[in-house]
Amino acid sequence: MTVHVIDPAAENLKPPATSVGVVGWMRANLFNGVFNSILTVLTLILLFQTLPPFIKWAFIDAHWLSGDACRGADGACWSVISNNLRFIVFGFYPHPEQWRPLLAMLLLVGLLFYSQNRSRWNKPLAWAWLVGLISMGILLKGGLLGLTAVESTQWGGLPLTLLLSVFGLTAAYPLGVVLALGRQSRMRVVQTLCVIYIELIRGVPLISLLFMSSVVFPLFLPEGVTLNKILRAQVAIILFTAAYIAEVVRGGLQAIPRGQYEAAESMGLNYWQTMRLVILPQALKIVIPPSVSILISAFKDTSLVVIIALFDLLKTTKSVLSDPQWMGFSAEAYIFVAVVYFVCCFFMSNYSRRLEKELDTSL
């Protein structure tokens, strides 16, 4: 019989180092196995073929500011952006007033950045958002506090894109959650209405909804009543996105075990308390990844408002390209727009990943 003596020094060993230094890392990540090595080499060749010419075009030979030198030059002509930046960003918003949408956007970005940290989510912050959103509206619209009124037909560019997205997504999410709850409801009428709504909206492309909102919907309004075009597009986007959110949230609700409802109800919590305090926090956490996919695609889909003649960021950029002086520089212009969209979407998905990690209570 052997007796094991516990040696205190032997208890806590460091885990063995599997990869050391650059070579170790490369062996583990790039050249582990024949197939991966071939892939690595092929990728490197491809990069060598494409990257240097692109860098030369985009940076080394590029023209940044001068408008005239661009014609016939080899490199990229970023002047198309720099010379038209104000129009691309602000559209037809009156020149002397363009500080107002700029301030509104800075306010938005500031609030978004401040709210990133979940420990700062409290009542004052909610009020700050409310005040912030209202002042953004006042800044854009004017007509108050000595600001000259700017018709919404003149709004455009990045502020319009952000406006449609931020309001669209923040309104669509709660609406989607309510629809998902309605679809799970034991009340037949509520359930049927929600199913009909969700299926109808999901069966139609966003473009046709936008068309309907701008062309068909006004036909039903009484004579003389006009509804702001942006508002109509906004409503279409909200209704559309909410239907998709609803289905995703429903999936999350179904993943919650019955025992959770029973435990909550057996304490005497009522339906809304059960949902708000127990079920939704868990269900919404599960559906963060698919929700973010929907929010990202909804964000990009706001560019479809061009078809009802709203000048969002993509449309203002396109209009610049129709100016004879800048015709033919579409690559540069579209790369710029793509970068702006990418930055926003990257922020969203990055943030959602962090949120997921923070909300993980399994360990």
Added chain:
Amino acid sequence: MTTSEPVTQPISEKPQQDDDPIIEIIAMHKWFGEFHVLKDINLRVTRGERIVICGPSGSGKSTMIRCINRLEEHQRGKIIVDGIELTNDLKNIERIRAEVGMVFQHFNLFPHLTIVDNLTLGPIWVRKTPKKEAEETAMYYLEKVHIAEQAKKYPGQLSGGQQQRVAIARSLCMKPNVMLFDEPTSALDPEMVKEVLDVMISLAEEGMTMLVVTHEMGFAKSVAHRVLFMDYGQILEENVPKAFFENPEHERTQLFLSQILH
């Protein structure tokens, strides 16, 4: 499936029958669709009484105690809890649920809340207790189930036995008049069963009214005032533990006991 506890005297004498039963079930029937799960259930539970319910799987034990707090709806007969009859009136149902604590086989803690938040949820939202007071109560009951040092953890970080003790504490925080237990130890590893039973025994010592569905016959012998045997959706036999285990009358009970006491 029995614990090796010796047959001891019940902790306290059965309270006298009074005219104010805490639970009264009168000629209650329940169907799941066409299936008649509960047939003519009659039960009167005195304040402070402890009842153990046993019977084979599928006999309707869970369904019966779940009817008491309306997790299942009965179709015929009457259930009166603490003077309030269970009807479709939501307000009554919520009032009764607040008075009746329930402990489940699979604990059903809320995984997104810390232990202490699990315990304060009911008091804060149902009883409208101020947060600070609710937390003090929570800590008091966590001490009682010997788990106070885990208050800031999440349920997923606790063992099964610890989770079940938290679940018991969570029910106690609502200051219930009755506690229902639905097989509280059958999802636990054997070495954790005792720690949960100990908590239940100390609860019994304090005079809590308890209805316990369990196969822990040792617990039944030492703690119960009455043991009910259910089969085919009926209460086939009921007796004080000593007589129930030594001289079961019904042959189904004899068969069941001979299987389970091995």
